[in-house]
Amino acid sequence: xxxxxxxxxxxxxxxxxxxxxxxxxxxxxxxxxxxxxxxxxxxxxxxxxxxxxxxxxxxxxxxxxxxxxxxxxxxxxxxxxxxxxxxxxxxxxxxxxxxxxxxxxxxxxxxxxxxx
Amino acid sequence: xxxxxxxxxxxxxxxxxxxxxxxxxxxxxxxxxxxxxxxxxxxxxxxxxxxxxxxxxxxxxxxxxxxxxxxxxxxxxxxxxxxxxxxxxxxxxxxxxxxxxxxxxxxxxxxxxx
Numbered sequence: 001x002x003x004x005x006x007x008x009x010x011x012x013x014x015x016x017x018x019x020x021x022x023x024x025x026x027x028x029x030x031x032x033x034x035x036x037x038x039x040x041x042x043x044x045x046x047x048x049x050x051x052x053x054x055x056x057x058x059x060x061x062x063x064x065x066x067x068x069x070x071x072x073x074x075x076x077x078x079x080x081x082x083x084x085x086x087x088x089x090x091x092x093x094x095x096x097x098x099x100x101x102x103x104x105x106x107x108x109x110x111x112x113x114x115x116x
Numbered sequence: 117x118x119x120x121x122x123x124x125x126x127x128x129x130x131x132x133x134x135x136x137x138x139x140x141x142x143x144x145x146x147x148x149x150x151x152x153x154x155x156x157x158x159x160x161x162x163x164x165x166x167x168x169x170x171x172x173x174x175x176x177x178x179x180x181x182x183x184x185x186x187x188x189x190x191x192x193x194x195x196x197x198x199x200x201x202x203x204x205x206x207x208x209x210x211x212x213x214x215x216x217x218x219x220x221x222x223x224x225x226x227x228x229x230x
Contacts, residue, residue: 006159043222044160044205090159104150105218107159 002027006091006108013115019064019078021111023091026072031093033074034105035066038088050074051096086115118143122206122221129196129228137191137224139180139206149173149182149189150207154223160205163191196228 003026013019025031035047046059048066056066063082067075074091091108123138141149148167152160164173169184178193191204206221 044220046217049217092160104162104165107152107161110157110159112157 002093002106004091004093004106004108006089006111008111009109010112011114013081013113015083015115016080019076019081019085019113021076021089021091021113023074023076023108024072025074025093028072028093028095030071030096032096033068034092034094035074035076036090036092038090038110040087044090048076081115083115086113088112118147118208118219120206120208120219120221123224124222125203126225126227129226131198131228131230132195133228135191135193135196135200135226137204137206137226139189139191139221141187141189141206141208143187143208146184147208149180150218151178151180151189151191152205152207152220154203154205156202163204196226198228198230201226201228 005024007022032049032051034049036044037047038044047064048056048058050056050068053068053071056068064076064078076089089111092105094105120139120141129135146169148165150165151163153163154160163178164175164180166173166182169182172179172181178191180189180191182189189206203223203225205223207218209218
């Protein structure tokens with residue numbers, strides 16, 4: 001069966017420090033991968049999605065970036081964190097178009113980031 | 117453009133009360149519709165889905181019927197439990213049948229008190 005991992009679970013970082021959040025998926029190949037942010041009391045905002053290694057699409061302008069160095073690895077990064085980057089970051093995956101047509105996205109447990 | 121509008125919360129109910137969380141959608145064509153649930157401190161889990169008009173999705177006592185005539189996908193449960201306390205999200209895919217990019221509603225927080 002497929003599983004999705006995120007780490008760390010919680011992170012407290014000072015303003016201006018770098019960030020690296022990692023997400024890995026097991027039990028499937030060539031998944032679509034997604035990064036979402038959920039600010040306190042708000043809905044989900046799609047930040048990035050990827051349909052393959054090295055292919056990243058950005059949904060909103062920001063100081064965050066994403067990379068996909070391996071098929072089942074998705075990394076969210078920042079060179080200098082802002083206070084407004086605080087939130088709950090969720091990674092998700094879905095079956096890619098080439099394997100089967102399905103709409104369901106499956107979410108990881110999330111990373112709680114607090115920028116002070 | 118395509119979107120979902122979800123009933124705002126928070127909602128507080130007593131145990132065994134009836135729950136309705138409203139969701140309406142705007143879409144070209146007939147996309148699949150979803151409800152996700154987020155328990156405190158966790159990621160989102162798929163609760164139920166419906167893939168075409170008049171379909172009823174159901175899981176864990178929750179139900180939602182895909183109604184084309186009212187463009188709605190309201191979530192219902194006949195008797196809520198304390199363990200149902202969570203945030204509920206209505207969602208639809210931006211491009212049907214691709215698993216790519218979802219519109220998520222803003223979420224409705226439910227608290228069930230004993």
